[in-house]
Amino acid sequence: MSGIDTDTARRVAKLARIRVAEEDLPGLAADLSKILGFMDELGAVDVDGVEPMTSVTPMRLKRREDVVTDGDRRDAVLANAPDARAGFFAVPKVVE
């Protein structure tokens, strides 16, 4: 199952939105391959008919009234932003 080449490493870095310099890709691919090789041990387990775990503690999620419980804190929400202007988060221009 395992084995990540430089192209795959480049694609994964892109998907993860982490810039990786071209010259660092082979090292990254090797690291990721080692980790994935370790995971391949899972192939030896018989998982036929086994349900994938969704909740480690069997419990019903609680429901609450569908009402507003919080809000009106614009300035607190923006206080940590690297760039906030006129009550908004500011980002570079997005042109698709």
Added chain:
Amino acid sequence: MSDLTDLTIAEARDALRRGETSAAALTAACLEAIDGADVLGAVAHKTPELAMERAAAADARLKAGDAPAMCGIPIGVKDLFCTEGVASQAASRILEGFRPPYESTVTAQLRDAGAVMLGKLNMDEFAMGSSNETSAYGNVVNPWRRAGDDTPLTPGGSSGGSAAAVAARLCLAATGTDTGGSIRQPAAFTGTVGVKPTYGRCSRWGIVAFASSLDQAGPMTRSVRDAAIMLGAMAGHDARDSTSADIPVPDFEAMLTGDIRGRRIGIPAQYRMDGMPEEIEALWQQGAEMLRDAGAEIVDISLPHTKYALPAYYVIAPAEASSNLARYDGVRYGHRAALEAGEGITEMYEKTRAEGFGAEVQRRVMIGTYVLSAGFYDAYYNRARKVRTLIRRDFETVFADGVDAILTPATPSAAFGLGDMGGEDPVAMYLNDIFTVPVNMAGLPGVSVPAGRDAQGLPLGLQIIGQPWGEGDMLNVAHVIERAAGPVSRPEKWW
């Protein structure tokens, strides 16, 4: 009274209530100890003014006779907990400058109980690591050293600052978090007690998320009694964490009777690893003897899927991390990379995350991204979740067979040298958590309790795994080992 910083929570609580000392005096003593221990790197952000303010408030409560157990107790808080107005950056560059406008539920409960926060403690970045070497603040050094050898050792990780601070008497106790062993392994490396509660016992609200289905907060202390007291203050249902359990929190301290007669303690065959040091094996047997001497019945058990816990963990934890850490994009908080002309929002994300995340965090985010990507989701992620079901089933089976608790080593070795592990092979570092990871995978409570020393004088810990919501009984077993093993001496002060 002897050195105030040497008091346990229980001793300090009793002394405070008798008026023999004050929260202000205790806090001042800890702050002085912290200022003299910068070389340990355990405290990332000091909050002395806030601490003295809270100490004064605690003293007022004590005077008024309204003093819960934690009132006036100076504690350290792992940097992973959001603390209102106080830097909280998960030891990551990407959260540089972040000051949360809110307080995590666990630290709010401790604060409301009168505990005095001294500062924020160092850790592995985003709690990803087992040696506290991935922190943006730099390494933490273990206050313990090998006899006659000043090689700097790791305090373990990820709660390495918490463990070092508690062992070095910088605080009476500290909060930690444990996703795969991040409380128990550092506790074992520093001769302290560390509790990973049942998943859902403590609210995760306001704790920076790593792997949400595995993360739990817990206490790190110098005695089992202290762990019981502090866990009581941290635990409980919280409407803001839908996975926190709405069940009563018992008086854990009252359950430390020392009576374990007739309890059945399981010894899992699969935890006897190839190449395990003789000392660890001997310690494990001694622990079983201690429990047998106290009237427990020792039984051999089988947890057949144990060896798959670690590889399954290294699929599930990075998968959840890659999703949780997607929020660090340079828009709402923390670091944002400087852009060059013509660069747009995608470049902003990519450069921000490359600059903000350290190497290990980047690796795990990318592994997580890979195992969740189209074409691999079933082969890795779904298979790991199925294996997780089997791991939990192993434990359920032995508990259903009448086993009350399980005894294992806490770690495969004593503390190792900083820089000694994981350089070439990231997987070598992961093996540190081989005895602790299955507990998180199954959502069970586990405690690491000091049980002896190795030939070089370093502390070693044993792990007791309890039944779901069975922290009280589990701590009672740990209490028996603690009493039989005798008190851990404090590390000789060299800093």
